[in-house]
Each structure stands twice: as structure tokens, then as C-alpha cells.
Amino acid sequence: MAPFNFDATVFKPSYFPSSDVTFEPGRFWSTMRLGPHVFGVKLENHGDTDAPALDLCIFSVVPPDPAAAGAVADEVRWRFDLDADLTGFSTLAAGDPLLGPAVERRRGMRLNAFQSLYEFLVITVVLQNATVRRSVQMMENLFSGFGGRAAFDGRELSCFWEPARLAAAPEEELRALKVGYRAKTLLRQAAAFRGGGLDERELRCLGKDELEGRLLKVFGVGPASVGYLLFAVFHHYDAFDTVPPWEQKIYSQLLFEADLVPAATILAEVRRRWGPWRMLAAHYVFEDLFGRHRQEPIPWLGKLLRL
DNA sequence: CGGCAGGTGCGGA
DNA sequence: TCCGCACCTGCC
Numbered sequence A: 001m002a003p004f005n006f007d008a009t010v011f012k013p014s015y016f017p018s019s020d021v022t023f024e025p026g027r028f029w030s031t032m033r034l035g036p037h038v039f040g041v042k043l044e045n046h047g048d049t050d051a052p053a054l055d056l057c058i059f060s061v062v063p064p065d066p067a068a069a070g071a072v073a074d075e076v077r078w079r080f081d082l083d084a085d086l087t088g089f090s091t092l093a094a095g096d097p098l099l100g101p102a103v104e105r106r107r108g109m110r111l112n113a114f115q116s117l118y119e120f121l122v123i124t125v126v127l128q129n130a131t132v133r134r135s136v137q138m139m140e141n142l143f144s145g146f147g148g149r150a151a152f153d154g155r156e157l158s159c160f161w162e163p164a165r166l167a168a169a170p171e172e173e174l175r176a177l178k179v180g181y182r183a184k185t186l187l188r189q190a191a192a193f194r195g196g197g198l199d200e201r202e203l204r205c206l207g208k209d210e211l212e213g214r215l216l217k218v219f220g221v222g223p224a225s226v227g228y229l230l231f232a233v234f235h236h237y238d239a240f241d242t243v244p245p246w247e248q249k250i251y252s253q254l255l256f257e258a259d260l261v262p263a264a265t266i267l268a269e270v271r272r273r274w275g276p277w278r279m280l281a282a283h284y285v286f287e288d289l290f291g292r293h294r295q296e297p298i299p300w301l302g303k304l305l306r307l
Numbered sequence B: 001c002g003g004c005a006g007g008t009g010c011g012g013a
Numbered sequence C: 001t002c003c004g005c006a007c008c009t010g011c012c
Helices: A006-010 A066-079 A087-094 A099-105 A117-127 A132-146 A163-167 A171-175 A182-194 A208-216 A223-233 A245-256 A263-295 A299-304
Strands: A021-024 A027-034 A037-045 A054-059 A148-152 A155-159
Touching: A006 A037, A021 A155, A027 A066, A027 A155, A037 A066, A037 A148, A037 A155, A054 A066, A087 A099, A087 A263, A099 A263, A117 A132, A117 A182, A117 A223, A132 A155, A163 A182, A171 A182, A208 A223, A223 A263, A245 A263, A245 A299, A263 A299
Parallel strands: none
Antiparallel strands: A021 A027, A027 A037, A037 A054, A148 A155
8 A cells, every 4th residue: 555665664763673673775674483484584665655566575494385475475464564544644644743744754654563462572571671772682682592593685683482482491591581570471471372372363353442451461561561562563553542651751852842741641642633543643753753863863862762 | 889771560558 | 440569680
């Protein structure tokens, strides 16, 4: 679906770097695990924002059968939200002085979580109560302890592990990877997936409220993580019902030009301004801010980002 | 060296 | 339902 902005979709300035994905203008590489199989995925941009065209190349140790290749393609389509129709969103943005310029600069950007539900859950756990640098360190330690490496197309990237593999490890093995008290959470989550009690495909069909309830039952998932999951993994554009402490400071500046505004005030404001599009809108404003910060450092943001 | 970070589960009011 | 507290680790 047009408009589709390849570069703004595959590269999010606010995301922490991770060795399972890499990109350059017009190209994106990642590993993708589907059950026991690990694939290399390469995407190339062959169109432009108003006439999008993508080339997908799939790498594997043995040639994938058509069904497996189709499954990878379907996942790419879902994870980059390629079928999204953002017509209503564009109309909304046009009349908003904060959102408008951000959408103009990143027109056609989609949400992007190039991970499965289980994998993204691991990401939310390493984000908890940690600075960015430490999150990166924990994630990379987990890749080296439980994940693997896949070399394809002249690159070598990390890949995630199967939940069963991590679930079988003793807690000390995880603690040795410097994840601290998160070891218990990682073990319990992996065990939940090993048992097959959480089926991502099935969960995608649920409504937001029921889905949220199911996710909150997962050990280690609270209000902040569930918001990230609902938006990034399940594409609920309105999943902005909680503000984590560090984002509260950023939205206070963006929306009110103040140091710290109560969370409830921020939530009421984004509902009023952006309604059912509020998380997608916030995503645009956020990525635009971080993107501009990379080009030309924004002093107040620099102070908030503890590396 | 104590405080704190891109939260969460738990026990008690 | 709401609140206070502990929690790995590493930086400030």
C-alpha cells in the first residue's frame, strides 16, 4: 500500500542497535526464526514512497520449500505492516501542528518490530529498569549465550534462540549473562512459550482488550511492556494508555514544553489530539524527534538520554 | 559510595 | 484498587 517509506520503516532512530538486524539506505537484512528454522532475510527497495516495490530475498542452509518461503514472506508483510491503509491518519496529521511536520518528513513510515512475540517479549524484559547501554549489553549477552550466528549475503548477524532452549537452562547460566533479576522472568516466559500456551497467530485475531488481558498474565509483563507489545507486535494504533517514566519527560516537552507533566494529563492530551491513531501518531513524533536529534543534537533531549 | 535507570511482582492497607 | 518496596548491574 502507498505511501510506503522504506528507509523510515526499516530504520528507527529511537531504537537501540541490535546485532540481528542491519541496514543501509534502500536495503535491510535480518535473521528470522520460524520454529526450528532460521532464515536470512534481505529486503531491497525498488520503488519510491508513492509507487512502492520491494524485493525480498530469502537465505537458508537448505533451499526452503515453497510453503516455508511463503511463510517468511507473510511474516515480512505483517511485521512491516505493508498492507496498512493510513488514509485516515494522513488526514488527521494534516491538521495537527505537531504531528503534521513529523508525518511530512517521514511520510509512509510504518511501525516496525521485526521480531516474533516471544522475541519482542525478551526485548521488553531487557528494557526494564535499565539504561540503553545496559539493555544493549544484556541483549547481546543473550545472543551469545543462547542465540546463533547466520552468515548470508556477505553479512553475519545474530539470531534468536528457541524458547525451549533457554527454558532448559539453569538460572545461574542466565545470571552469568548479566541480566540480573530478569533471569527469573526470562525463564518463566520461555517456559510459557515452550508449553505452547501462547500462540502468536491466534492472539493476532483477538480484540485489543482481551489481548491485553492475556498479555498481562505473562510473568514480567506490566503496563509499560503491554503497551509496546500491543503496538509493535499486534499493530494496535491506539495502544497508548500508559506513559513510562522516561517517555513522560519527552512527551512533557513535546506537548507542553514543560519538564514534567502528570502522566494522566499527557494521556488525556494524546487522546484528544489523535484519538484512535494516538500511538502511531506518537511513534511518528518520537521517531522524527530522534531522527532530528541525530542530525543536529537537540540539547534538552540529549540531557534526557542517559547512555 | 549512594542514588538511580526506557518496570514489575508482591504483600499489605 | 492503590501503594511501598525489593530487585541485578553499571554509570553518574
